[in-house]
Amino acid sequence: GQNGLCWADFMLRRFMLQPSCSKRLVWEIAGVLLVFYDIVVIPLQFFDLPETAFTLALSWLTRLFWTADMLLSFFTGYISQDAQGMVEMRPSKVAWRYVRTRFALDMVVVGCDWLESIVSNDAALSLTGALRVVRCFRLARLAKARNITDYVVNHIRSEGKMIAGYVAVLMMALLLLIHVMACLWSGVRNSRWGGAGDDAESEWKQQALSGTLLERYVLCYHYILALFVGEHIVMPANVPQRIFTVAVLVFAFVVSASFVGSLTTAMTRLQIIASQRSAQFAVLNRYMSDCGISTPLSMRVQRNAQHALRERMKNIPESKVELLALISDPLRSEIHYEVYTPTIARHPFFMLYNKLNPVCVRQICHNTVSPINLSRGDVLFQEFEVPAVPQMFFVCSGRLLYRQGLAESQTVGCKQWLSEAALWTTWAHRGLLQARSECRLLAIDANRFVSIMTTFPTLHAVCYAEAFVAWLQEVDAFAGVSDIGDDSDRSRQLAVEAFTQVDDEFELPIEWRGNRLHSIASGDMGEHFRMRSGSMESVAELVTRPASHFARCLRPHAPSLTRRGR
DSSP states (O other), X not given: OHHHHHHHHHHHGGGOBOTTSHHHHHHHHHHHHHHHHHHHHGGGGGGTOOOOHHHHHHHHHHHHHHHHHHHHHTTBOEEETTTTTEEEOOHHHHHHHHHHTTHHHHHHHHHHHHHHHHHHHOGGGOOHHHHHHHHHGGGGGGGGHHHHHHHHHHHOOXXXXXXXXXHHHHHHHHHHHHHHHXXXXXXXXXXXXXXXXGGGGHHHHHHHHHSOHHHHHHHHHHHHHHXXXXXXXXXXXXXXXXXXXXXXXXXXXXXXXXXXXXXXXXHHHHHHHHHHHHHHHHHHHHHHHHTTOOHHHHHHHHHHHHHHHHHHHHSOOGGGOGGGGTSOHHHHHHHHHHHHHHXXXXXXXXXXXXXXXXXXXXHHHXXXXXXXXXXXXXXXXXXXXXXXXXXXXXXXXXOEEEEOTTSOOEXXXXXXXXXXXXXXXXXXXXXXXXXXXXXXXEEEEHHHHHHHHHTXXXXXXXXXXXHHHHHHHHSOTXXXXXXXXXXOHHXXXXXXXHHHHHXXXXXXXXXXXXXXXXXHHHTOOOGGGOOOOSOOOOSSTTTSOOTHHHHHHHGGGOOOOOTTTO
């Protein structure tokens, strides 16, 4: 009954595969390669292709592969439209959907594969015509190539490459189509009803019947290719041949018109893309020339523009996706949450707070985070600059150089962040940050961040802000304070101590256990990182001004919570 079905779902869930996982993708690529092998080899049976050890081995490999694919289809989830695009992973639902959709087709195709082995091994049933009909059913597996096509389309970022790939697919499809038609023509010429009346063309028949496999194949391929361009190299000798020739001519007319139209459209699109870029850069160069821009700056501007175009190909800006403007705001919030959380969760506070209050982190990602692209040589901020719009930055890709006074320069890369203090207090940048390569960063707007945190009045952010500013007071403002932050013991200690102060039963994340942070769990941190209350008088007014703009916003709204409730 229902209990047995739930038990079966529970036991089989561990064997389920995501529809877009790498294992399933590799399996489908192997299936597409076998399908292309069938497309080439099966029509060649009209040339009485001799069976070798290689073809026999591949026949059995194909047979076993698609039999296993049927079993694998029972354990591959699918995207459910009824569940608002969620992946359905319940074995019973997956199996029922497969039985209702593709099971019948797969059963016919796989059954024909095994029937082929029975027919070919039984002398009494070794009928050449029946064997060819059975093998033709295997071409129905072309429907399997759709998932691979969708994957390739979704992962090609360049429109030019997409069009070039489309043209290549058109050419390959045309060549394969001519291949199939050439094999059919050979079958017609060699049949009893299609080969009659060839006495007037004894030379053709001699070459078509007695030549090598390659000679016969090239001759038939030449004949069909000539029909596609409207040329007759051999006139049909009887009614069946003439019917076949007329059918090919009509089919070739339709296919050629469609092919030429698609090819012309693709090539025109490529030319439009190239001309648009050339025109854009020409206007840019003309503008810089009219304004008398120096050559070094002009080169930097061009390089930045080229980088921006490459970034647009790799990561389509949200403003360019028109359909995103039509979907609901909660769905866009979930998109931003999945896109930005892996980056900002590198910071210990956001990592812990996401486990505690993912709704707030989702709002932060949706309303405060924005991507920034930098080209080589761009300066993000200067030393002692007080930003008009305070922001915290996370490095996603690229390499930057941070110089602080006369001190040695530092390299900033992925898994590091900058200007964290801007979230918790008024901040003046302590150094100069310059891009040394093409970079992509995420910026958190500090003002919006505070506004959102006031709508989720928990004390964790307040305690962390006080702890962070207290730590700033402990270090030398001019020698030790820096804009650079990373996932160090100090960062984790501040976050863990703040969360422990709010909730006595707070537990360390599993991934943080067993390392040098064991001292946090035992409470032996030392007074250097302890929470401090009272006035926070700064060692430099702009560096360690109290986090009053943050704490005062939150504390009046924070409810009176018990330790357990927090």
